[in-house]
Amino acid sequence: xxxxxxxxxxxxxxxxxxxxxxxxxxxxxxxxxxxxxxxxxxxxxxxxxxxxxxxxxxxxxxxxxxxxxxxxxxxxxxxxxxxxxxxxxxxxxxxxxxxxxxxxxxxxxxxxxxxxxxxxxxxxxxxxxxxxxxxxxxxxxxxxxxxxxxxxxxxxxxxxxxxxxxxxxxxxxxxxxxxxxxxxxxxxxxxxxxxxxxxxxxxxxxxxxxxxxxxxxxxxxxxxxxxxxxxxxxxxxxxxxxxxxxxxxxxxxxxxxxxxxxxxxxxxxxxxxxxxxxxxxxxxxxxxxxxxxxxxxxxxxxxxxxxxxxxxxxxxxxxxxxxxxxxxxxxxxxxxxxxxxxxxxxxxxxxxxxxx
Numbered sequence: 001x002x003x004x005x006x007x008x009x010x011x012x013x014x015x016x017x018x019x020x021x022x023x024x025x026x027x028x029x030x031x032x033x034x035x036x037x038x039x040x041x042x043x044x045x046x047x048x049x050x051x052x053x054x055x056x057x058x059x060x061x062x063x064x065x066x067x068x069x070x071x072x073x074x075x076x077x078x079x080x081x082x083x084x085x086x087x088x089x090x091x092x093x094x095x096x097x098x099x100x101x102x103x104x105x106x107x108x109x110x111x112x113x114x115x116x117x118x119x120x121x122x123x124x125x126x127x128x129x130x131x132x133x134x135x136x137x138x139x140x141x142x143x144x145x146x147x148x149x150x151x152x153x154x155x156x157x158x159x160x161x162x163x164x165x166x167x168x169x170x171x172x173x174x175x176x177x178x179x180x181x182x183x184x185x186x187x188x189x190x191x192x193x194x195x196x197x198x199x200x201x202x203x204x205x206x207x208x209x210x211x212x213x214x215x216x217x218x219x220x221x222x223x224x225x226x227x228x229x230x231x232x233x234x235x236x237x238x239x240x241x242x243x244x245x246x247x248x249x250x251x252x253x254x255x256x257x258x259x260x261x262x263x264x265x266x267x268x269x270x271x272x273x274x275x276x277x278x279x280x281x282x283x284x285x286x287x288x289x290x291x292x293x294x295x296x297x298x299x300x301x302x303x304x305x306x307x308x309x310x311x312x313x314x315x316x317x318x319x320x321x322x323x324x325x326x327x328x329x330x331x332x333x334x335x336x337x338x339x340x341x342x343x344x345x346x347x348x349x350x351x352x353x354x355x356x
Contacts, residue, residue: 002132003036006066007041009087010037010041011043012042012044014043014044014045014062014065014066015037015043015046015047015066015068016049016060016061016066016067016068017047017070018049018050018051018058018060018067018074019048019071019072020050020051020053020070020123021051021267022050022175022176022178022266022267023148023175023177024144024147024148024177025071025122025123025145026070026072027177027179027181027182028123029071029091029123029124029126030070030179031135031179031182031183031186032127032131032135033127033131034046034048035133036133050179051072052072052268052313053072053094053303053305053311055075055077056075056078056081057072057074057075058078059078059081061081063084064084064085065085066085066086066089067082067088068090068091069088069092071092071094071123071127072097073090073100074104075100076104079107079108082108082110083110086110087110087111088111088112089114090112091114091115091123091126091127091130092115092117093115093116093117093119093121093123093149095119095284095286095306095307096287096289096303096304096306098115098117101113114126120149122144122149122152124136124141124148125141125145128141136186137189139158140189142154142158142159143158143162143165146159146162147165147241150241150308163197163200164193164196165193166196166200166203166241167196167197167198167199167200167203168192168193168195168196169181170238170239171196171237172237173236173238174240175266203236203238203239204239204242206236207243208242208246210228210234210236210243211246213228213229214226214227214258215227215228218328220254221254222254223256223257223329223333224253224254225259225328225329226247226256226259227260227261228258228261229321230261234262234264243276244276244308244309247279248278248279250278252279255277255278255332257275257285257288257328257332259273259274259275259324260275260276261273261321261324270313270315271313271317272313272314273314273324274309274311275289275311275328276308277308277309283332283335285306285308285309286304286305286307286310287307287335288331288332289311289312290303290304290312291331292312292331293313298314298316298319298323298324299316299319300314300315301313
């Protein structure tokens with residue numbers, strides 16, 4: 001099925017596009033959907049609604065509306081709200097959302113799920129195919145895809161622009177991309193790439209400096225937990241691909257979990273703990289983030305993401321790094337080889353405390 005198969009739910013209807021806000025991939029996915037609906041159909045209204053990987057993502061849906069979820073998914077807590085919709089379509093690629101998608105599919109006859117959690121696709125590539133869109137040049141789509149899925153292979157003629165692209169699209173900082181910024185890039189690509197190339201040198205330097213501030217905060221027989229505390233006045237962009245490459249260079253004798261604590265207030269009033277794993281690790285940090293996101297005793301509200309990169313969001317800005325690291329160790333122990341858990345637990349009690 002494709003977008004054209006939903007014509008009866010689009011013409012003369014209220015259409016809402018809920019997308020992963022702050023994410024270049026999510027913003028592009030929303031733009032492709034909006035353009036495709038506006039070009040080929042006649043809805044009575046068309047609204048873009050940014051959200052995060054939250055506990056609830058459907059609070060703003062209108063009764064009787066046609067709702068798309070682009071690069072993000074509804075959660076089980078959204079079930080009753082989604083029953084009010086005319087039709088719901090999910091176009092996501094986050095593996096941590098798969099279980100909720102399956103449950104909603106079984107309980108909501110008005111829901112269609114076209115997600116792909118194989119790790120190959122990004123939100124924009126899934127939406128682009130669903131819409132059969134020609135809005136975005138193939139080379140540009142590759143850049144957004146690579147930005148979100150580092151292992152994506154990009155043709156050489158597009159890859160030469162990748163650093164300049166990253167410089168431009170992350171200029172407002174990590175998690176602060178906007179639809180307007182993506183629109184500007186699509187409309188004035190060459191100019192934006194030139195400006196991005198000037199920005200990127202500074203971005204790469206700040207990314208390396210952030211990584212160099214890391215500390216080993218917990219170590220067990222099976223896990224090494226590194227952490228970075230983002231300074232309160234930090235306003236630089238971060239090259240996440242470079243950040244991951246630096247993490248991958250950490251000598252590995254056991255599973256590596258790398259946590260970035262960024263207490264900058266997000267638009268939803270929360271702050272974030274970013275989670276990444278070292279090279280070759282089988283630890284699924286999407287599952288780790290999902291479990292951390294359920295830790296109400298630490299005032300976490302939500303969490304999730306990919307097996308290799310994920311995050312959780314907290315409502316307590318005074319919550320100690322030490323308490324969160326202790327929780328992360330406990331979560332990871334449940335995912336590590338069972339025969340090593342006893343010694344790992346013992347080693348955890350001797351680990352160093354990072355404070356705040």
